[in-house]
Amino acid sequence: SQQGEEDPQALSIQEGENATMNCSYKTSINNLQWYRQNSGRGLVHLILIRSNEREKHSGRLRVTLDTSKKSSSLLITASRAADTASYFCATDLYGNNRLAFGKGNQVVVIP
Amino acid sequence: DTGVSQDPRHKITKRGQNVTFRCDPISEHNRLYWYRQTLGQGPEFLTYFQNEAQLEKSRLLSDRFSAERPKGSFSTLEIQRTEQGDSAMYLCASSHPGQTQETQYFGPGTRLLVL
Numbered sequence: 396s397q398q399g400e401e402d403p404q405a406l407s408i409q410e411g412e413n414a415t416m417n418c419s420y421k422t423s424i425n426n427l428q429w430y431r432q433n434s435g436r437g438l439v440h441l442i443l444i445r446s447n448e449r450e451k452h453s454g455r456l457r458v459t460l461d462t463s464k465k466s467s468s469l470l471i472t473a474s475r476a477a478d479t480a481s482y483f484c485a486t487d488l489y490g491n492n493r494l495a496f497g498k499g500n501q502v503v504v505i506p
Numbered sequence: 507d508t509g510v511s512q513d514p515r516h517k518i519t520k521r522g523q524n525v526t527f528r529c530d531p532i533s534e535h536n537r538l539y540w541y542r543q544t545l546g547q548g549p550e551f552l553t554y555f556q557n558e559a560q561l562e563k564s565r566l567l568s569d570r571f572s573a574e575r576p577k578g579s580f581s582t583l584e585i586q587r588t589e590q591g592d593s594a595m596y597l598c599a600s601s602h603p604g605q606t607q608e609t610q611y612f613g614p615g616t617r618l619l620v621l
Binding site for chain 1: 546550561597599601608609613614615
């Protein structure tokens with residue numbers, strides 16, 4: 396069964412706006428990762444946050460992790476049309492890189 | 507680094523036929539993973555290899571599915587007696603030993619349609 400659950404499922408924003416999506420999980424984790432998938436480039440790793448970290452930045456991406464609430468958020472700042480994609484969170488449950496993906500968040504950035 | 511490649515990219519087959527997919531990981535990546543993704547869902551783990559050893563198999567991987575990585579390089583995933591429910595995107599990923607092992611690099615996938 397899917398470990399992560401993203402919320403909201405679909406998001407439509409104007410170029411330049413920020414996009415925030417959330418992910419919740421059920422069991423203890425070693426790390427949580429965010430991936431992006433679009434038809435042109437397949438599934439691409441964006442950022443990894445470990446269970447002992449609370450916040451991480453990478454370019455226009457900001458990820459937070461709240462292990463007490465078993466949730467994570469991904470913020471994309473100053474969105475671009477090229478950010479249009481599906482975004483998945485994935486958790487590494489057993490420390491063996493067996494990733495459990497959520498259902499995904501579809502983001503459409505309108506130019 | 508030429509990325510993970512998969513072949514074929516698309517496969518249409520009739521129910522009951524056997525199909526085989528190939529994955530070539532990034533060179534020197536010792537771990538290789540297979541996932542399956544259906545429309546509107548995230549990828550689901552199927553199995554993974556460390557070098558040539560198959561270390562874990564999901565319950566999703568029925569007896570009709572078999573995966574191999576004979577020389578610790580490329581891998582094949584075979585589905586015997588395909589069923590319509592096998593229609594999905596089959597994704598392969600690889601990861602590098604050491605600190606970056608958690609990052610998985612995915613191939614473009616093989617889209618299977620069983621008629």
